Amino acid sequence: MLAVSLLAAGGCASSGGVAAGLLGGRGGLISEAEESELGAKEHPRIIAAFGGVYVSPQVQQAVEDIAGRLARASERPDITYQVTILNSPSVNAFALPGGYLYATRGLLALSGDADELAAVLAHEIGHVVARHAAKRQSQAIRAVLLGGVGGVLRQPGESSQALRDSDSVIASFSRGQELEADRIGVEMAVRAGYDPYAAVTFLNSMAREAEERVQGLGKDNEALRPNLQSTHPTTPERIARVRTLSRDLGFVPAQRARQSKGYLAAIDGLLYGDDPQEGFIRGREFLHAKARFAFSVPKGFSLQNSPDAVFAVGAQDAALRFDSIAVESGLSLEQYMRSAWGGGAAMTNLRSTEINGRPAAVAEARFAGWEYRLATIRFGPGQAFRFLFAAQKIDAALEADFSAMLGSLRALSEAEAARLLPLRIRVITVKAGDSVQKLAGRMSEQSRAEEKFRLLNGLSQTGRLRPGQSVKIIAE
Template identity: 45%
Template sequence: MSALALLLLAGCTSSPDFRQVSLPVPDSTTVAPARPTAAQRENARILASYGGIYDSTRLQALVEQTVDRLVAASERPDLKYKVTILNSPAINAFALPNGQLYITRGLVALASDKAELASVLAHEMGHVIAHHAAIREEQARQAQIISHVVNDVLSDPNAGALALAKSKLTLAAFSRAQEFEADGIGVGISARAGFDPFGASRFLTGMQRNADLKSTAAGNDPRALDFLSSHPATPERVKNALANARQFSGPGAAGARDRNDYLDSLDGMVFGEDPSEGFVRGRRFVHPKLAFTFMAPPGFTLDNTSQAVLGLKEGGGEALRLDVVTVPAEQTLTAYLKSGWIENVDQASVEDTVINGFPAATATATGDNWSFRLYAVRFGSDVYRFIFATKTKSAQADKSFRDSVMSFRRMSLKETSEIHPLRLKIVTVAAGDTQEKLAHRMAVSDRPLDVFRVINGLNPGDKLTPGEKLKIVVE
């Protein structure tokens, strides 16, 4: 998706969260509609990037009923909205100027009641009501003009970099101002619709906790993405949302949350990645539809994105990328590795090899701070590229990369048929239940107690009340 197209989307709830979308599956049967409108093109891009539509009659009805209630209480009850639930574990939502709203099932799973869901939907409606997409398009166009001048006109690289940085800062600040405005509009709509106006602050807090959990797991600083983010830092938004909510009532004094009804609607919902589009289980990546699997080197955390499977070793000293490309059948894999798609390949290192019966080739390359081990594996009609990187070149690192690519293999029909998605299960707290006891039932290998707390909005010292409903993740 182009930078301009991304800026036209009012994508609002994404904090420093790492998108976990599916590895793309080549599909030669799709026929583009004749003369698609701009909205149709954006819709197609969003669906392709976020796993398509999540098909759940129960959840769709819940979301549509919430939107209808919000529309009736909004400044523009005449506007029509259509909501699509995206089949992605990412925490995100979008609005197009024509009233098309998108929320991911990851967002629905993170929310703990209808007021939290309503706060997100009302926020997106706020973007539509305030015509933010049209305003942002003009700002993006100006930024593109500046970029063009920097790239094609300015001869002084320092002056060019400064001009481009200033344009990006202006655009980022403008976007943050839009987010705050949409937050204010959204809280007002939610409150007038009878929802707890503090749903926004609760959801934003949960979103930040989720982002912090993922950032910590990946060895990244969760604050690093705030500076040029198109969204304000979440602590700022929480503070702003609380101030907006206090204009309508005190915490818990008024407004519906409908927690139990909301959680009942989530029972059985797919959680995390959809196995049919590839998923991560610890160090292992599995793609049942494409029928392959591989294991990352020890110490790696994997992330399945829309473009590639990415991996990072704890400490950040090693990384990997797996993606899929089309290479003509008549072109050898050694010739492909030498073709220039990656720079500084050591020509003498290029050689043919075989990976579990599949023709392959390997080579090494160097960069300013990284050394690379490359593999190209012909699997069916496509070529799978493994790019391993290390800051410290060693025989041990090279062996771990080789062991990882040697784990790449075709899955059997039996294996693919036995793979099932993780799902949310709504449980009722019994006497004697603790956070630790319920977290022990979670089918999550990495930090299950932390995940349990995040998806339920719980803090370490919170006591569970018998009879209350909570989410757990099961196979």
């Protein structure tokens, strides 16, 4: 949720999303100067779309060092890259023409060492070096520019608009271009001194991360948190291709030692998950320290936060959207719902009521084969919260679930709000006798803790720890 308003569904995830629109009306490649101008123009939109810039001098330095090594080893060492770490929990990396290189903190958290991050950045630099965006057909580019964000819920809000704007400059590439960027990236990583097989391990981790998201959100709701895989899939073909490229360069797995110690030290303390300004998810409860409120969802529902709203998904394709809006004190909630929240659906049974002593208005609606339950609850002067609940068929059980969600809305005390701390990556050293289960038990993020621990540390289901090993956990 945002810092006192709430959702847009994460950003367009394009590992290699170099700007579209690089072909002018002339039909030929634009100049590099024009590329730089376009990158500079779109840079602020990208920052707005992905939660702003994540500020951490030690993390920034670590990423810049890796990018610098790669740039010097690239086929275009004359290009200077401006590295931006985006304050987004999604797993994303992409580049814009003119040397604008982006990585989200979510990607940094998933990367197990400098070699894995280098593999991702090398691929992005490969797209820039090859000028893939400028080689796209103008017709395809115009289609991207007109198409907006595909697969993302289009909702009001500044971050949503920024996201739509950013999509015009982040586009997927052709299969051939992706494979070429893999080749350029692997060769570049080798010249820079990194393990080329790190691309394989990261692609595997990315696939596992996507599956973990599916487990948490439900297979039909992946678009709520787009990430690098959504437009840049980790196909077996790409993994096999990277293996072949590495072998052709004379490398075998584990030939080069991974550079993990310095990298893990740099990301120790990295913000994980939701930004505190957007609220916290703790199990099945959403809490917002600044706005001082909380609500929960029934068992069987999973919460998902985003800059402008909070979502919950459950069984029977049921879904909730929760956000905050300004409602003038002199305007009744019924009037508000009639004038501003119909959205083309005919509301029925609209009525005023009270929920936990707070003024509220509730209604029902049907639209495009779905059933809806709507509620607006006044929470303070000029402020109200909206619950939009939808399912193809709202039966008695789902009615009870919706009522429970409404009834769970509560104010947080000052003491409760003060106790809410953000989750961070903490790097610890494995001791004799430690096990995956034991260390996963130290995670503040208890939902699927063991699976998340294995994912964060690149451990298979049978992988074991060794004393002295540095590992990541999620803790306050």
